[in-house]
Amino acid sequence: MLRISKENYIPSLLIVALSGWLVPGAGHFILEEKKRAIIIFVTIVITFLTGLYVGSIGVIDPVGAWPWYLAQIMNSPAVVVIGHLTAAGTYPVYGRPNEIGQIYTSIAGLLNLLCIINAVYLAHLRRAETTGE
């Protein structure tokens, strides 16, 4: 479990936030909230993969759809790798599959952002509880 003290307060919050971004739910996992972590991981990964399956990896388009990309990138750094593959426009996707894919992957990213913020807030509360502030 991550020990949060006065000395390592900011680094601990950064570790929690970064873990939650690297792997959805990992921020909660290192705070020993394992049930929450598993629920978050499974739900976000399934939502993201459903979006990719419906619209193909072409829905991650850092050039032509960068506002969506900003939300998608909150899923994981893996989105950057996929964005690098699709930036040249080799996986075109149009119409309803594009809409559904973009919405699913972007909502998954925004949900992960919610979880990251929640994990950081939980870490902050743990520190307040241990130091009595």
Next chain:
Amino acid sequence: MPTQTAFIIASFTAPQQIGTSPYSLLWLLPLVAAIAVVYKATKLPTITAGVFLKEVAVLFGSIIVFIAVTALVLCVLAWLIT
């Protein structure tokens, strides 16, 4: 095994065929379920199966009812205007 892996990866490189029929709106249901699950996973003080499922079902139903009511109001407005 490599064939299966290649098949799985290939299925993510071409989009599925989804028409613009009213039924395509049903794609919102899994998304609403995902939103309800993640939101309740962050909000409940303790996670127990019974309470969690009940809370998720209530939130899922609330969102769907709200969407249906909004759609109905918009339909009535469109009917009145046109």
